Amino acid sequence: xxxYPDTIVDLARIREVRRYAMIGGALAxxxxxxxxxxxxxxxxxxxxxxxxxxxxxxxxxxxxxxxSMAICSRCFGIYLGIGxxxxxxxxxxxxxxxxxxLGWVFLTVAGVVNGGDFLMEYIGYYSNxxxxxxxxxxxxxxxxxxxxxxxxxxxxxxxK
Amino acid sequence: MTxxxxxxxxxxxxxxxxxxxxxxxxxxxxxxxxxxxxxxxPLAIGGFVATSRYIFKYGVKLDLKYAMKIAILACLCGxxxxxxxxxxxxxxxxxxxxxxxxxxxxxxxxxxxxxxxRDQLLExxxxxxxxxxxxxVVIQQVxxxxxxxxIGGAMGGALASSIFKKGKVAQ
Numbered sequence: 463x464x465x466y467p468d469t470i471v472d473l474a475r476i477r478e479v480r481r482y483a484m485i486g487g488a489l490a491x492x493x494x495x496x497x498x499x500x501x502x503x504x505x506x507x508x509x510x511x512x513x514x515x516x517x518x519x520x521x522x523x524x525x526x527x528x529x530s531m532a533i534c535s536r537c538f539g540i541y542l543g544i545g546x547x548x549x550x551x552x553x554x555x556x557x558x559x560x561x562x563x564l565g566w567v568f569l570t571v572a573g574v575v576n577g578g579d580f581l582m583e584y585i586g587y588y589s590n591x592x593x594x595x596x597x598x599x600x601x602x603x604x605x606x607x608x609x610x611x612x613x614x615x616x617x618x619x620x621x622k
Numbered sequence: 623m624t625x626x627x628x629x630x631x632x633x634x635x636x637x638x639x640x641x642x643x644x645x646x647x648x649x650x651x652x653x654x655x656x657x658x659x660x661x662x663x664p665l666a667i668g669g670f671v672a673t674s675r676y677i678f679k680y681g682v683k684l685d686l687k688y689a690m691k692i693a694i695l696a697c698l699c700g701x702x703x704x705x706x707x708x709x710x711x712x713x714x715x716x717x718x719x720x721x722x723x724x725x726x727x728x729x730x731x732x733x734x735x736x737x738x739x740r741d742q743l744l745e746x747x748x749x750x751x752x753x754x755x756x757x758x759v760v761i762q763q764v765x766x767x768x769x770x771x772x773i774g775g776a777m778g779g780a781l782a783s784s785i786f787k788k789g790k791v792a793q
Contacts, residue, residue, distance in 0.1 A: 482686060493773070510762050514652070514701075514770045516661045519731060520742060529742075537661050541773075606777070613784035614686050 479615045480552055486607065487548030494542045497533060501526040508532070521590060535596035536576070543603020550604070551611045565605075565612035572598075572605035630792045632688065635680045641696045644672020648700025648771075653707065655720040665774025666781075668700050669693030673782035682792035684783045693779025697771035705763050712755050725750065 500508040509532045512518070516533035523530035524538060531538060550556060576598050582588060648668030673689045676682075684692075711717045725747055732743040753759065 507758075507762060511766050511769055514655075514766050515773065521731075534661070606781070610686070610780045610784045613787065616787075 475615060476554075476557055479557060479611055482614055483548040483551045483607075483611055486611075487545045487552075490541050490545030490548060490603075490607075494538065494545060497531055497538060497541075498526055500532055501529055504529060522592065522595070524592065524596065535592050536599035536602075539596040539599025539601075540603040540606070543600040543605075544607045545603075546600070547604030547607025548611065551608060557615060560608055560612045560615075562612050562616045565609035568605040569609040572602040576602050628790050630680065630682050630790045632792050635676070635682065635792060637676060637692050637695070639679060640672045640676035640692055641699055643675040644668050644693065644696025645699035645703070647671045648697045649704045650700075652701045653704040653719060655724055662770065662774040662777070665697045665701060665770055666778035668697050669775035669778025670782045671778075672696030672775075673779040674786060677782065677786045677789065680792065681789040683787045683789045684792055686780055686783055688792070689783030690776045690779040693782070694771055694775035697775035697778075698767065701767050701771050705767055709755060709760070709763070721750070 496508075497512070499505075500512075504527070509518075512532040516537045518530075518532060519534060520530040522534040522536075523532075524535045525531075533541075551560065579591075579595065579598050583590070645668070648665055651664030651667060669690075670693070672695075673684065673693045676689075676692055677684060708719050711719060728743055728747050728750075732740050732747070
């Protein structure tokens with residue numbers, strides 16, 4: 463196979479990755495924004511919508527406008543992280559550098575760190591590190607976005 | 623680039639078996655309110671199972687949007703069915719699946735919660751107990767099923783299509 467068709471395919475694929483990244487990022491950020499608006503307006507019905515998406519334990523949720531958010535800090539971090547990760551994947555310098563393997567590494571590290579945090583809390587090593595949990599969720603969300611988009615980029619490269 | 627012979631026609635691969643499998647998983651995991659402990663993971667698992675089943679049944683690698691579509695549909699079916707069963711039991715014999723467990727869970731939480739949040743929790747327990755099945759609740763459930771299935775299913779389907787990438791391209 464000559465180089466020319468491969469280049470065309472690569473360019474088309476990169477364009478597709480960018481499109482996914484923009485749509486995914488916009489949706490994730492819209493969701494994060496909607497959660498903040500629900501708090502700002504104290505909209506109980508809207509809060510109920512998320513009751514099946516998260517445990518909503520008030521001591522584990524970030525406080526916005528005097529009340530706890532409709533989802534916990536880790537979940538909020540994950541959705542925000544997906545948005546941030548998607549938008550961070552758009553520039554050419556990032557698309558070119560994040561390989562499928564690196565995507566795996568990010569996802570594994572983020573999964574292990576979040577699992578470790580859950581375990582530490584479970585065994586009582588520390589309790590309710592609200593902002594740390596949110597930051598770890600953010601990392602996990604960004605890692606999920608990087609992983610998925612890096613795999614989309616290499617769609618035609620078997621197993622990479 | 624792949625040859626034409628390596629491309630599988632999506633129309634020749636019906637999604638029904640994958641939807642049934644993923645739907646059953648989503649149904650089983652959402653029937654009891656485990657989401658209070660596992661967040662959106664039950665639906666992400668349902669979506670993951672549906673997409674994985676499709677990939678392995680036909681030996682294909684799926685484009686992201688089609689993978690997400692299968693996963694979301696499976697979650698809609700499963701979660702929709704479990705919500706319907708929940709409502710039928712509530713309406714028919716006044717039994718709400720997992721309510722006692724959830725009320726106890728919230729009560730325990732209220733005991734250990736800071737003073738400022740205790741009232742909010744106790745109030746939500748009372749509201750939950752007194753809630754009756756009406757049009758407002760049903761509308762909220764419909765939106766919840768769509769929203770939650772969309773988020774959980776999309777994540778599960780996207781992860782499944784990203785992890786299992788071997789096989790022919792399905793288009």
